[in-house]
């Protein structure tokens with residue numbers, strides 16, 4: 001067996017009303033919080049109100065930055081960090097999907113060090129404010145990963161920041177997911193499935209990440225029909241949330257691979273939702289990797305006969321994007337500049353290989 005390290009220090013509170021039931025936890029992190037969230041969903045699904053009540057119960061002051069957009073830009077994060085610094089926030093609370101949760105980790109670093117956004121992309125550990133994450137979509141798994149992905153307009157793509165930290169606490173309450181539109185439910189569920197598959201096939205996969213990925217795929221299989229029909233009951237939501245959390249824990253040990261790197265371009269240039277963008281490349285990627293036993297195991301757990309069937313499933317659930325030859329060449333050149341991502345695949349990769357993966361994945 002391969003050597004491995006295992007670290008997942010986030011304390012998870014899972015269950016209905018878990019914030020209200022564990023409100024005293026917030027008192028451990030200071031006297032002033034900054035809440036990062038998007039414009040609407042955290043207000044509509046009740047999560048923001050539950051957090052505010054918990055803070056008030058503990059006499060913790062708070063400020064709210066609710067301008068986190070989808071695929072947040074580094075400049076948005078810098079603005080939020082300015083607020084955290086000027087308000088002297090002791091800790092950061094991210095509420096929402098991957099965008100606010102990833103932003104919370106980035107703000108935690110910027111505020112603690114009073115630095116500009118370049119600091120986020122400099123390697124090396126650094127102090128940071130404590131982070132509490134409350135997911136309200138089931139896909140990103142950011143509440144249990146050390147990663148934060150931000151849009152970098154200068155690079156015309158999304159990029160993971162070099163500064164990494166896990167959240168101290170994650171509150172996962174399925175009631176916040178109940179009213180998610182079916183389109184968001186599907187796109188985020190597909191993101192979670194791509195995490196499970198990429199974590200499983202990645203060169204950095206380990207005994208531990210494989211266990212997490214296999215159980216996550218097992219749960220996901222039980223949600224396939226509901227995702228197709230759109231009839232998502234509470235039990236299915238719970239399974240999707242847990243599959244997403246297990247997927248996050250799996251990529252925290254391993255990491256994502258080529259479909260995520262390739263998908264970032266379709267999200268940036270074509271506005272294709274993140275999960276859908278990864279899914280577009282999954283068949284070509286699974287056919288390309290050398291871990292054939294593991295590909296077979298994935299198909300077996302998910303109950304698909306072949307990668308073609310998985311691809312068909314994705315096509316029924318989420319949109320795809322088209323791109324030109326010129327765009328393919330540009331995307332390929334950019335990906336070839338990221339050796340760490342190429343190293344997630346256990347075979348030598350040429351420029352021609354990446355180009356072919358793009359070509360095979362066109363509509």
Ligand SMILES: [Fe+2]
Pocket residue numbers: 140191195260274
């Ligand atoms: Fe993802």
